[in-house]
Amino acid sequence: MSNSSPATIEDVARIAEVSIATVSRAIHTPEKVANSTRLKVSQAIAITGYTTNAMARSLRLGRSNMILVVAPDIGDPNFSNILVGLENEARSHGYGVLIGHTQNDAQRGLEYLKFLNSNQAAGLILFTGILPFGHQTMTAHLPPSVGVFEPVFNGGIPYVGVDDTEGARKVVDLLLAEGHRKIAFIGDSRTRLAYNRRRQGYEAGLDAAHVPPDQRTVFEGDGTIESGRLAVEQLFMRDTLPTAFMCVNDQTAIGVMIGLGARGYDIPNDFSVTGFDDVPQASFMSPSLTTIRQPRTLIGKHAMALLLELLTDGQPPETEILLRPDLVVRNSVAAPSRQWIRR
Amino acid sequence: MSNSSPATIEDVARIAEVSIATVSRAIHTPEKVANSTRLKVSQAIAITGYTTNAMARSLRLGRSNMILVVAPDIGDPNFSNILVGLENEARSHGYGVLIGHTQNDAQRGLEYLKFLNSNQAAGLILFTGILPFGHQTMTAHLPPSVGVFEPVFNGGIPYVGVDDTEGARKVVDLLLAEGHRKIAFIGDSRTRLAYNRRRQGYEAGLDAAHVPPDQRTVFEGDGTIESGRLAVEQLFMRDTLPTAFMCVNDQTAIGVMIGLGARGYDIPNDFSVTGFDDVPQASFMSPSLTTIRQPRTLIGKHAMALLLELLTDGQPPETEILLRPDLVVRNSVAAPSRQWIRR
DNA sequence: ATCGGTCATGTAAAGGTTTACATCGGGATG
DNA sequence: CATCCCGATGTAAACCTTTACATGACCGAT
Numbered sequence: 140m141s142n143s144s145p146a147t148i149e150d151v152a153r154i155a156e157v158s159i160a161t162v163s164r165a166i167h168t169p170e171k172v173a174n175s176t177r178l179k180v181s182q183a184i185a186i187t188g189y190t191t192n193a194m195a196r197s198l199r200l201g202r203s204n205m206i207l208v209v210a211p212d213i214g215d216p217n218f219s220n221i222l223v224g225l226e227n228e229a230r231s232h233g234y235g236v237l238i239g240h241t242q243n244d245a246q247r248g249l250e251y252l253k254f255l256n257s258n259q260a261a262g263l264i265l266f267t268g269i270l271p272f273g274h275q276t277m278t279a280h281l282p283p284s285v286g287v288f289e290p291v292f293n294g295g296i297p298y299v300g301v302d303d304t305e306g307a308r309k310v311v312d313l314l315l316a317e318g319h320r321k322i323a324f325i326g327d328s329r330t331r332l333a334y335n336r337r338r339q340g341y342e343a344g345l346d347a348a349h350v351p352p353d354q355r356t357v358f359e360g361d362g363t364i365e366s367g368r369l370a371v372e373q374l375f376m377r378d379t380l381p382t383a384f385m386c387v388n389d390q391t392a393i394g395v396m397i398g399l400g401a402r403g404y405d406i407p408n409d410f411s412v413t414g415f416d417d418v419p420q421a422s423f424m425s426p427s428l429t430t431i432r433q434p435r436t437l438i439g440k441h442a443m444a445l446l447l448e449l450l451t452d453g454q455p456p457e458t459e460i461l462l463r464p465d466l467v468v469r470n471s472v473a474a475p476s477r478q479w480i481r482r
Numbered sequence: 483m484s485n486s487s488p489a490t491i492e493d494v495a496r497i498a499e500v501s502i503a504t505v506s507r508a509i510h511t512p513e514k515v516a517n518s519t520r521l522k523v524s525q526a527i528a529i530t531g532y533t534t535n536a537m538a539r540s541l542r543l544g545r546s547n548m549i550l551v552v553a554p555d556i557g558d559p560n561f562s563n564i565l566v567g568l569e570n571e572a573r574s575h576g577y578g579v580l581i582g583h584t585q586n587d588a589q590r591g592l593e594y595l596k597f598l599n600s601n602q603a604a605g606l607i608l609f610t611g612i613l614p615f616g617h618q619t620m621t622a623h624l625p626p627s628v629g630v631f632e633p634v635f636n637g638g639i640p641y642v643g644v645d646d647t648e649g650a651r652k653v654v655d656l657l658l659a660e661g662h663r664k665i666a667f668i669g670d671s672r673t674r675l676a677y678n679r680r681r682q683g684y685e686a687g688l689d690a691a692h693v694p695p696d697q698r699t700v701f702e703g704d705g706t707i708e709s710g711r712l713a714v715e716q717l718f719m720r721d722t723l724p725t726a727f728m729c730v731n732d733q734t735a736i737g738v739m740i741g742l743g744a745r746g747y748d749i750p751n752d753f754s755v756t757g758f759d760d761v762p763q764a765s766f767m768s769p770s771l772t773t774i775r776q777p778r779t780l781i782g783k784h785a786m787a788l789l790l791e792l793l794t795d796g797q798p799p800e801t802e803i804l805l806r807p808d809l810v811v812r813n814s815v816a817a818p819s820r821q822w823i824r825r
Numbered sequence: 826a827t828c829g830g831t832c833a834t835g836t837a838a839a840g841g842t843t844t845a846c847a848t849c850g851g852g853a854t855g
Numbered sequence: 856c857a858t859c860c861c862g863a864t865g866t867a868a869a870c871c872t873t874t875a876c877a878t879g880a881c882c883g884a885t
Contacts, residue, residue, distance in 0.1 A: 145599060145601070147870095147871060147872090148871065148872065148873095149871080157834075157835085158834065158835045158836075159835095159871090159872080159873095160834075160835060160836080160837095160873080160874075161833085161834060161835075163872070163873060163874080164833095164834085164873090164874090167873080171832090171833080171834095172833075172834085173832085173833060173834090176833080176834085188599075190596060190599040190600050191600055191871090191872075192541070192600055192601050192870085192871055192872070193597075193600035193601060193602045194537055194540045194541040194546065194600075194601050194602070194870085194871075194872090195541050195840090195870070195871035195872040195873090196871080196872055196873075197537045197872095198535070198537040198538050198541050198839095198840055198841070198842090198870095198871080198872075199839075199840055199871080199872045199873050199874090200840090200872085200873075201840075203537065205548075205580070212566075213562055213565050213566055213569060214562050214563050214565070214566040214779075215562070216559045216562065216762060218562065219556055219557050219558070219559065219561065219562040220557050222556050222557070222581070223555075223556055223557040223583070226556065226581060226582065226583060230582070230593060235580050235582075235597060235602065236580065236581055236582075237548070237578050237579065237580055237581075238565070238569060238579055238580075238581055239569065239573070239578075239579075240566070240569060250573060253533060254536075254578060256488060256533040257533050257534055257535055257536035257537075258488075258535055258536060258537050259536045259537070259578065393766075419559060419762060419763060420762060420763040420766040423736075423763040423766045423767050424766050424767075424768075425767075425768035436557075490840095490841060490842090491841065491842065492841080500864075500865085501864065501865045501866075502841090502842080502843095502865095503843080503844075503864075503865060503866075503867095504863085504864060504865075506842070506843060506844085507843090507844090507863095507864090510843080514862085514863080514864095515863075515864085516862085516863060516864090519863080519864085534841085534842075535840090535841050535842070537840085537841080537842090538840070538841035538842040538843090538870090539841080539842055539843080540842095540870095541840095541841080541842075541869095541870050541871065541872090542841080542842045542843050542844090542869075542870050543842085543843075543870085544870070
């Protein structure tokens with residue numbers, strides 16, 4: 140019962156008095172096995188405590204039951220919530236989740252190539268900004284893959300994200316409803332799809348409200364806290380000050396709040412600030428940050444489900460899944476300061 | 483060159499004009515192969531782009547190159563930082579990290595047993611509070627394992643954590659130095675080792691300063707935000723109010739701050755509050771929280787290193803590794819309010 | 826009674842690797 | 856020159872599973 144080495148299919152076969160082939164069939168295609176035999180086999184399995192050796196199975200089948208998830212930084216709190224969704228979905232289908240992070244180092248990405256080449260992962264989940272294996276040439280050798288947040292490479296890989304345009308639109312509509320007309324947009328890199336879509340939502344909102352866009356209040360940074368702080372400095376040096384800062388993500392918004400705080404301004408009374416993503420600390424800041432919630436666990440779940448479908452059916456049912464972004468209203472937005480309106 | 487199916491050791495052998503055994507030796511025990519042969523083999527490897535099939539290797543060797551990491555909640559930001567350390571260390575030794583989370587559900591833990599039984603994981607990293615597989619009986623079947631934060635089961639499994647006693651001592655010493663004499667200790671479950679050690683540090687500090695302990699200011703909760711809030715309510719109903727709240731973890735401290743804020747008190751002017759762990763939001767709260775930093779990435783690194791040692795040497799070099807906790811002084815501590823001193 | 830067909834089961838190969846053991850050749854030693 | 860030994864390499868078995876194909880029994884139809 141508690142042998143030193145784990146039971147093999149042969150042990151089960153011997154006890155059930157059938158061949159190993161029958162045992163294998165009883166497990167994987169029970170309809171091909173007579174009822175009486177199936178019973179004997181399941182009893183033998185119970186006695187021996189047999190579980191299939193995944194190594195041997197994967198070797199024979201030519202594919203594993205592992206999904207490799209590669210992110211730029213697994214220490215990022217945004218990441219961990221997605222991981223929950225990914226893992227739950229995978230496990231409930233008998234798959235395991237293998238993780239890796241590149242820390243934006245191309246060399247690191249290459250190391251994960253080993254896992255793929257050595258057949259250790261049946262599928263791949265790629266996060267924003269990951270270009271793990273250098274060349275697009277590699278794409279041909281990639282296993283079934285799904286992107287998270289944004290498309291990977293130049294497409295060809297389906298992805299799951301949030302509707303950035305709609306999210307941005309919700310934010311700008313809130314600011315407009317509060318009475319803001321001069322709304323700065325603090326973005327990150329123009330090369331990022333999320334940036335472009337969010338900005339698109341921003342512009343669509345202004346347009347719908349017949350507010351003429353003002354290029355002088357659009358700032359491009361890199362999405363970091365520091366870049367938000369810098370944006371404030373730059374905007375104060377220009378002649379037109381906004382009454383609200385709409386930021387492409389929460390990190391930038393935090394930077395903006397720090398920058399405004401350093402100049403002695405009060406948020407939201409002097410300026411309104413909004414973010415995007417709803418990072419964990421957004422609710423703990425003072426004032427707490429009005430932002431867009433990314434349904435992270437759900438994104439993870441959908442991404443994994445899509446990948447598993449890909450693994451069995453071969454063809455992706457959809458190439459792009461966009462989830463609904465929810466506006467989270469907190470305390471960083473108020474009506475524009477009379478001080479600025481009066482100007 | 484870009485064959486459809488990946489190159490096998492046989493392809494390499496054919497090109498290098500040696501046997502597959504020699505190829506295997508050239509890779510794993512190069513000192514047993516003549517220089518000239520080794521060269522031929524490595525050229526053949528370069529030509530074919532061969533990488534060892536991990537499935538076949540694991541099958542033959544009887545163990546995989548995966549480490550299973552099981553945590554109560556992978557969505558917890560504390561977890562992700564440790565994961566970084568774990569993953570870096572593992573990867574640099576050719577191991578992959580497989581993750582799982584139980585969400586404090588014993589049933590879930592059982593599902594991960596499959597991975598272990600099916601030889602898919604060579605080792606196991608267990609987090610605090612995890613009792614993944616029901617009975618201790620299972621311990622016998624567990625692969626080499628290492629605990630994080632606290633010992634697992636009744637011992638027998640080495641672990642890596644932070645020196646809780648010393649950390650608590652640093653906190654209480656700070657509060658004492660500020661002039662506090664009535665310091666409440668808000669704990670979580672008495673069954674947790676961390677609680678007991680931190681409280682031990684708290685009492686040792688009071689003792690060293692010749693401050694008599696007051697049982698009425700010790701509160702036991704469950705480590706959640708709500709429990710911190712509740713502690714405040716309870717303490718206000720008793721006759722002796724502290725001037726400082728020393729909390730067993732940051733969650734509790736956040737709850738205490740919320741509770742005090744709801745009663746209209748100002749921190750740190752009316753009361754001082756301290757935490758333990760330095761969760762990401764600790765620096766974003768207002769006031770920012772004075773707490774103890776857990777060297778999380780380092781803990782992960784050490785835990786994985788210990789496990790890998792265990793895997794190769796069989797015996798753990800140490801059974802307990804305690805890292806140095808650092809005091810992070812922020813803005814939630816000040817000298818005790820004169821209002822209370824005067825009483 | 827014979828045949829054809831169906832269903833349940835068994836046989837055996839294949840998947841890629843590692844390694845104990847066998848073999849072979851050559852240099853050192855007597 | 857015979858012997859021994861050692862180093863380098865090859866042969867083949869083993870790890871455990873899945874599945875195409877073969878076998879055999881049984882049943883119904885002719």
